[in-house]
Amino acid sequence: MNGGNFKMKKILSLALVLMLAVTMFTGCGSKPAADEQKPNEEAGLTGKVVIAGSTSVQPLSDELAAAFKEKYPEVSVEVQGGGSSVGVKSAIDKIVDIGASSRELKEDEKAVGLKEYVIAKDGIAVAVNPSNSVEDLTMEQIKKIFTGEITNWKEIGGADKPIVVVTREEGSGTRGAFIEITKVEGKDADGNTKDFTTSTALVQPSTGAVKQTVANTPDAIGYVSMGALDNTVKTVKVEGVEATEENAKAGSFKISRPFIYLTNGEESEVVKAFIEFVMNEGQEIVKEEYISIK
Missing domain, CATH: 3.40.190.10 (Periplasmic binding protein-like II)
Structure with missing residues (x-):
């Protein structure tokens, strides 16, 4: 019996060691897995951003939209022209997410309370x-x-x-x-x-x-x-x-002249993310042909 007890204790000890080893291995492996989730969470951003307005800003908006989509593949960014006045009015009427203007706003336009983001200088x-x-x-x-x-x-x-x-x-x-x-x-x-x-x-x-x-x-x-x-x-x-x-x-x-993005009222998460991208990472694209705000 003593020999049997000894063998049983040895088996139990070995099982315990194996369990601890598995737990430690799993625990150590979980940290990089958690870190790897961050880019996946970013890539998980979804939604649509509609920009309309200045035809001078339009080519830059196209480049910024393409770079943003590389980072967030599930997001759609639609860029339209029409001119600065169209961009301002579209923002005022809330028929687009972002109005684009390549001129300063007039006093009556400013009075509406649009939020202005100068994204570049030309x-x-x-x-x-x-x-x-x-x-x-x-x-x-x-x-x-x-x-x-x-x-x-x-x-x-x-x-x-x-x-x-x-x-x-x-x-x-x-x-x-x-x-x-x-x-x-x-x-x-x-x-x-x-x-x-x-x-x-x-x-x-x-x-x-x-x-x-x-x-x-x-x-x-x-x-x-x-x-x-x-x-x-x-x-x-x-x-x-x-x-x-x-x-x-x-x-x-x-x-x-300034290149301006205009929003009216509360911005959606995807619009906030796009503007933040433009004002930071996107400035590397801006300075290729224009004057960065940085």
Whole structure:
């Protein structure tokens, strides 16, 4: 009996050791499993975000939406155009989750109580050849150059040379912003919005092509997004203010504008998550072509 008891005790001890080992192994393994749940919980966010408004903001919204969907595959982000006024009105009427505007709100629009998120700044520098002696231009002079009313550099303090205007192709977001801000875009006799860029302008398909043309043409003038500037061209001041990101952020450089998201009332969880993404991680996307708010 004593030998049997000894064997039984040995078996029970061995079983206890095995149980403890299994418990410890399971317990240790549970911690990384809990950690692994975090990205799964993020990926589990569902819902839909509808954005409408500024066609200038639209391409950036498309990129931000695509990046957000990579992080949250179950979320749908629908981006529509229509213009800034449509974006503001759609937010006021609550027919979209987010209205997009590429201009400051008017006083009556602000009075409604919309929540504003400035997601980026768009700054566009006026660029000339480094050999050009002109240092500063007014907004009116810029408008007249690009509409063809001023055709010689001597009219604005430069050499007696014909001005070579360089512009982007139609449909370019940079062109759209530039002509709108500088009033090169206006109303025709029938009241329709029209681009009055001079027909003699050299049209280029990219920012790089504009820079190269201006750099290689002594009497050229063009416009370049601030994020793409380099020392191959010279920027002129606009009404005494240098074309820098700092001045664009401060609002003192006139050929700049905010990109704004607008919400009205309580935001859903998915809308909050999207805006938080845009204001933080999304700024890496913003600064590729625009001025980040960070």
